[in-house]
Amino acid sequence: EVQLVESGGGLVQPGGSLRLSCAASGFTFSTSWMTWVRQAPVKGLEWVANIKQDGSEKYYVDSVKGRFTISRDNAKNSLYLQMNSLGAEDTAVYYCARNYYGRYFDLWGRGTLVTVSS
Amino acid sequence: DIQMTQSPSTLSASVGDRVTITCRASQSISSWLAWYQQKPGKAPKLLIYEASSLESGVPSRFSGSGSGTEFTLSISSLQPDDFATYYCQQYNSYSGTFGQGTKVEIK
Numbered sequence: 001e002v003q004l005v006e007s008g009g010g011l012v013q014p015g016g017s018l019r020l021s022c023a024a025s026g027f028t029f030s031t032s033w034m035t036w037v038r039q040a041p042v043k044g045l046e047w048v049a050n051i052k053q054d055g056s057e058k059y060y061v062d063s064v065k066g067r068f069t070i071s072r073d074n075a076k077n078s079l080y081l082q083m084n085s086l087g088a089e090d091t092a093v094y095y096c097a098r099n100y101y102g103r104y105f106d107l108w109g110r111g112t113l114v115t116v117s118s
Numbered sequence: 119d120i121q122m123t124q125s126p127s128t129l130s131a132s133v134g135d136r137v138t139i140t141c142r143a144s145q146s147i148s149s150w151l152a153w154y155q156q157k158p159g160k161a162p163k164l165l166i167y168e169a170s171s172l173e174s175g176v177p178s179r180f181s182g183s184g185s186g187t188e189f190t191l192s193i194s195s196l197q198p199d200d201f202a203t204y205y206c207q208q209y210n211s212y213s214g215t216f217g218q219g220t221k222v223e224i225k
Contacts, residue, residue: 035214037162045154045162045205047214059212062119095161103209104152106173108161 002026002107004096009112016086016116022079022096022109030074033099036081038092039111046092049081050099063089086116120144120208124217130225137193139220141206146186150210153182153191156219157202165204166191196222 008020020036036048049070050059058070069082079096093113097105121144131137141151149169154162164173166182169189179194193200201224206217 037214044219045156045207045216047207047216050212050214057212061213099214100167102212103150104164104167104207105154105162105214106164106167108163110161 004098004107004109006094006096006109006112009094009114011115011117012086013118014087014116017082017084018086018114020081020083020094020096020112020114022081024077024079024098027098027107029072029077033102034070034072034079035097035099035105036070036079037095037097037105037108038090038114039095040089040092043092048094050102051079052102083114086114088116090114091116119213120147120210120215122206122208122215122217124204124206124220126220127218128221128223130223131196132225133196133198135196135225137196137200137222139191139204139206139222141184141189141191141217143187143189143208143210147208147210149185150208151182151184151189152207152209153180154205154207155200155202156205162205193222 005023051070067085071080093111095111096109098107123142151169153166156162170182203219203221
């Protein structure tokens, strides 16, 4: 089955760190751009970061530059998002998505909730 | 950065109605635009890409048009399963800015 499954969300204190993972299956992960998108409670979608197939190109929304790092391990069919210096504004459901050649998102996971609170 | 503005924010319609949602980009994005449908508690679903191409498996009552800075998503005959929130997304420059969303409600 073609799917993406996120994990690693949870409650973290302001200023803390968290690492999200996304396990891919049913398609050739190593030939796919990948993306993280987030959605704050009762808010719209916000693109967070893209990564090219081999990890050589990465793009971020301005609000996470310098704090978040997207990475991948093609041998493990896995995508990651390292999140540092977290603030309340980072509270959201984080979705992993397959990205068609750096363009649109044609396969989504179910999401993992990150809550930043003391 | 490219900004995307959708209108209206909320739309009330009845089953069988034709519905149109507009998305405007702050600068030209050619045809690099996608539309997604999201239902409460669920992940978004791709409907349209490259402004007017229908994703496989999406009903033909959905259609997209436009280029440059102005785009529309149309639903020819609204069905009960179509009540949801719709988002446009530009992908002109390896970023992926979304519009703020349009909620389609039952009238």
